[in-house]
Each structure stands twice: as C-alpha cells, then as structure tokens.
Amino acid sequence: MTAQSPNGDGLRLTAKVFSDIERRDADQPEFRQAVHEVLESLEPALERHADYIDDRVLERLCEPERQIIFRVPWTDDAGDIRVNRGFRVEFNSALGPYKGGLRFHPSVDLGIVKFLGFEQTFKNALTGLPIGGGKGGSDFDPKGRSDAEVMRFCQSFMTELHRHLGEYTDVPAGDVGVGRREIGYLFGQYKRITNRYESGVLTGKGLNWGGSQVRTEATGYGTVYFVREMLRSRGEDLDGRRVVVSGSGNVAIYAAQKAAELGATVVALSDSGGYVVDDSGIDLDAVRDIKEARSGRIKEYLDRHNRARYVDGGNIWDVPCEIALPCATQNELDRTAAETLVRNGLVAVGEGANMPTTPEAVKVFSDAGVRFGPGKAANAGGVATSGLEMQQNASRDSWHFDYTDKRLSDIMADIHTMCSETAEAYGAPGNYVLGANIAGFIKVADTMRDLGVI
Missing domain, CATH: 1.10.285.10 (Glutamate Dehydrogenase, chain A, domain 3)
Structure with a gap:
C-alpha cells in the first residue's frame, strides 16, 4: 500500500x-x-x-540531467564570420532517449530551452511512448537568410551537437525556425561526420529519407483531436463551431485544416504583424501560398479575398469564437484576453503552442467552466508522431497516411482519457x-x- x-x-x-x-x-x-x-x-x-x-x-x-551550451561559427554570403550560441538541454531520460525539438529564433536562451525541455518530459510521458524529454536550439534567425547561409549554419551547429546525439541517446526534431529544410541539412551533416545512415537520430525528415506521413500535420491535427475529445466528454462536437487560431505557421495551419474538416468554421489567423478575420471561413490554400510558398505576411490575405478584414497589431482574441486554439508562442493569451473570450461565448481552449496561456488566464477559464487543454497534453501530437517515425525507422518500414493519422488520433484520445481519469481520481x-x-x-x-x- x-x-x-x-x-x-x-x-x-x-x-x-x-x-x-x-x-x-x-x-x-x-x-x-x-x-x-x-x-x-x-x-x-x-x-x-x-x-x-x-x-x-x-x-x-x-533539474536537467545535462545542459550543453556551445559556440556556432558560420560564414554568411558576404564572407563575414558570424557567431551564434547553441543549446541542448537533455532533461530526463528515465523513459527513453531524450526527445524534443530544436528551435532557431533570436529569443532562444538557456531559460527558454529549459522550460521547453521540462514541459517536454511530461508531454512525452503522456504519449505512452518510450521517450524521455529534451529540447535545444540557437539564437540564430533563419528569416531573411539564403539557403546557403542556413546550410552553413546547420552544418556548423551539427558539427558540435552530433557527439551528444544517437537514436538510443538523444533524438532532436524541428520546432520554431526548424523545418524540413533545416532538418535535411542537419541530418546530412550528421551522416557525413558519423559515416552512418542512422535514420532514427532525427525526426521530421523528408519522406524520401526516413520521414513519416502526418509528421508535418501532427501537432495541429493532434491539438484539434484533443479538443474534440474534451467536447465529446460533454456530449458536444466541433461541427458548426466558430474557431479562432493564433499564428499562421505549421501548427496553426494544420490545426485550422483539421478543425474545418470536422465541421468548424475557422474565422481568424494571425502573425507578428496583426490578424485577419474572414467570417466565411479562412481560405487555407491562400494562407499556405502566402506563408509557406512565399514567406509573406498574413495581411496579404486581403489581396485574395476582399470580404476579409485585417487588423494591424491588435489582439486576435478580441475576435468572438467558441473554440480558441493558441498556436503562436508562449504567454500570448493573458487574463484580459481570456476575460474577453469568456464574455464572447468561449467553450474550449486547446494549446497548440507551448505554454501560450498565462496562469492568470488559465484561472479565468477554470472559473468560467471553459474546457482547457494544456499544451503538454493538447499539443503532444507532434512528438507522438515523431515517436511513430522512430518506430518506422527502427523497423525499416513506412506507413501510409491514413494508418498513421489513425494512430495519432488514438494516442490523443488515450492522452485525454488519462488526463481526465487522473483529474477525477484526485478530486478535480x-x-x-x-x-x-x-x-x-x-x-x-x-x-x-x-x-x-x-
């Protein structure tokens, strides 16, 4: 006992x-x-x-098991030498190899990486997969850099980091500023240095070289699957719901896509400049072209649809909705925004980003009876699918999209059940x-x- x-x-x-x-x-x-x-x-x-x-x-x-900080020197296209700082915090390996993404963004410092690694430890545990928690990155900003500059930076970054990695040791993935391009350059350098085709050492890879179907969509899809389960627990669903999604990157776009597929109307998306509102439903093909193909700004959406409106700056949470999906960055949704959302009829929140809701805002939602899915549960779909990618790499196998998506949906449902039953068992x-x-x-x-x- x-x-x-x-x-x-x-x-x-x-x-x-x-x-x-x-x-x-x-x-x-x-x-x-x-x-x-x-x-x-x-x-x-x-x-x-x-x-x-x-x-x-x-x-x-x-306390993290290991904190690694290193210099990353690289040469820009003008021939000037630049120096950035690299990080990898290997937080906890009790359940398996360290697992967590790499973030390339000017805001990255040791505290940011430690917070992300700490959250990752719990998130990974909830997936039921044998993976520990870690996180890493650099204060390098890939925005505005040429492919050649990004490649040189990634190669320098991996030249130092590779000695700490391995499919049974530490397995990074992508995060903010680290997509398939960056993962490709990182994996290429790892392979070159080690002389091993160790597919399982990185996840988020291209489909031709060990990547998994659904990995690109996984975090956004998983967030919506978790929200669906929260609504189902009340006998409700997403059909006909009005949804606001902050951000317009990978997580936001695929959260919006899955919400729309399940019958919701996504009416707003944002970026660092402002937000766009389209009451008829956001045209995600237009957003993908603007953000993914041309690295443009969300305000360019109005060039495609004059029915929409754009708010320069402002707060996207002023837009009335029943479902809020914060998918941009930490602490983006504060108490004032939460109070506005509640007044406007909010029913549920699913955190697609890591810790995007302040503690004061969480309390507002709790007091109002709004269902709140915290990031370590609601956005676990990304790392869950990374774990599935590791399984495929280990077995030299490749699964089709629908099968992998079903595995993701099942994992998110299991996470919801685990969180719900544990809360019940502890009187909350x-x-x-x-x-x-x-x-x-x-x-x-x-x-x-x-x-x-x-």
Whole structure:
C-alpha cells in the first residue's frame, strides 16, 4: 500500500523546491513559470504518495540531467564570420532517449530551452511512448537568410551537437525556425561526420529519407483531436463551431485544416504583424501560398479575398469564437484576453503552442467552466508522431497516411482519457492541467525510483 504523507508535507516540499529554483534560476522566468504551474498541481499526489517525498524525486525531476551550451561559427554570403550560441538541454531520460525539438529564433536562451525541455518530459510521458524529454536550439534567425547561409549554419551547429546525439541517446526534431529544410541539412551533416545512415537520430525528415506521413500535420491535427475529445466528454462536437487560431505557421495551419474538416468554421489567423478575420471561413490554400510558398505576411490575405478584414497589431482574441486554439508562442493569451473570450461565448481552449496561456488566464477559464487543454497534453501530437517515425525507422518500414493519422488520433484520445481519469481520481474532475501534470509526473517518477538514484 502506498504510504500517505502527513497533511501539508506535499505543500511544504513544493514550496521548498520552487524556492530553490527561484534562487538558482532567477534569470529564467519561463522555466520558473513552467515549474510553478506543475508544482501547484502535484500537491495532491505528493500528499497521497509519501515515497515521492522521501526519495527526492521532485527535486531530481526539476533539474536537467545535462545542459550543453556551445559556440556556432558560420560564414554568411558576404564572407563575414558570424557567431551564434547553441543549446541542448537533455532533461530526463528515465523513459527513453531524450526527445524534443530544436528551435532557431533570436529569443532562444538557456531559460527558454529549459522550460521547453521540462514541459517536454511530461508531454512525452503522456504519449505512452518510450521517450524521455529534451529540447535545444540557437539564437540564430533563419528569416531573411539564403539557403546557403542556413546550410552553413546547420552544418556548423551539427558539427558540435552530433557527439551528444544517437537514436538510443538523444533524438532532436524541428520546432520554431526548424523545418524540413533545416532538418535535411542537419541530418546530412550528421551522416557525413558519423559515416552512418542512422535514420532514427532525427525526426521530421523528408519522406524520401526516413520521414513519416502526418509528421508535418501532427501537432495541429493532434491539438484539434484533443479538443474534440474534451467536447465529446460533454456530449458536444466541433461541427458548426466558430474557431479562432493564433499564428499562421505549421501548427496553426494544420490545426485550422483539421478543425474545418470536422465541421468548424475557422474565422481568424494571425502573425507578428496583426490578424485577419474572414467570417466565411479562412481560405487555407491562400494562407499556405502566402506563408509557406512565399514567406509573406498574413495581411496579404486581403489581396485574395476582399470580404476579409485585417487588423494591424491588435489582439486576435478580441475576435468572438467558441473554440480558441493558441498556436503562436508562449504567454500570448493573458487574463484580459481570456476575460474577453469568456464574455464572447468561449467553450474550449486547446494549446497548440507551448505554454501560450498565462496562469492568470488559465484561472479565468477554470472559473468560467471553459474546457482547457494544456499544451503538454493538447499539443503532444507532434512528438507522438515523431515517436511513430522512430518506430518506422527502427523497423525499416513506412506507413501510409491514413494508418498513421489513425494512430495519432488514438494516442490523443488515450492522452485525454488519462488526463481526465487522473483529474477525477484526485478530486478535480475536468481539470486537465492537474490531470496532465500528475499523470505525467507519476509515470516519470515511478520509473526514476525503479532505476535507483539517478
């Protein structure tokens, strides 16, 4: 029988752990925010399981196993030498090799990568696949760079990073600023240096060289599948719903596509310049041409459809909707935006990005009875399909689109069930934040205890 903790021990432990993190990681606000959100949820589990307290699992889980920082020198097209900083945080390998994307963006620093790696550990645990958590990237900005410059940067980045990777060690994927082009350059350099065609060392690859069907669509599709399950739990569905999606990158586009396929009307998308509203339903073919083919701005949508309107700057969450899918970046949806959404009839939120909703906004949704799918559950579809890509690479196999999509849909349904049942078991029915955090924590914590003091 699991030992019960004396009342209050869980609260005291989480307070102590967070106090230590506040002191040691004072310059990393995103990491501290992510840890605080998880610790708040874990108190009921720690009260019920004293062994987690005795074994110091929580303290160990909040500290990365390894943090790698390195110099990335490269030469631009003018012949000038540039220097960027590279990162890889290998957070937790209790369940399997480190798994998580690489982000190339000027905002990337150690705190951002640690927050993403911490979240990834729980997210990966929820998929049920044997993968640990990690994240990486660089403050390099691929925007405005030629293909040759991006290739030279990726080759320099991988020249250092390759020594830390392997299909049984650490398996990166793409993220913001790292798409199939960048993955191709990274994999090519890895293959060149190691003299091995180790397909499973990177995911998000091209279909001709070990990639998986549905990987491009997976995060967006998975977010909508999770929202569908939240609605089904109330006897509702997506058909006829009005949906707003922030962002207009890969995740946003495919979340919008799947929502439309399931009968919803997606009325708004955004980018860093502003947002476009089309009450007839966003023309996703036009958006793909603007964003993917020509790297344009979302305001160019009005050149195709004069029925739409564009708001320069502003806040996309001012647009009335029943379903909100924040798919842009962290902390984009704050308390004021949440209150506006609730007044306008919001029913459910699915986080397609990592931690896009502030804690104050989450509380607004909770108080209003809005179903809220946290990123570590709702956007787990990307890493789940990466795990499926690893399976195909290991077996030298390739699955067709419909089969892979069905596997993704089933995984997202299983994640929803796990989060829902865990929340119910800990006295918080419908609280997917608590359910996701406790379910992911218990799986990782139990495994860490099985493996000894690691």
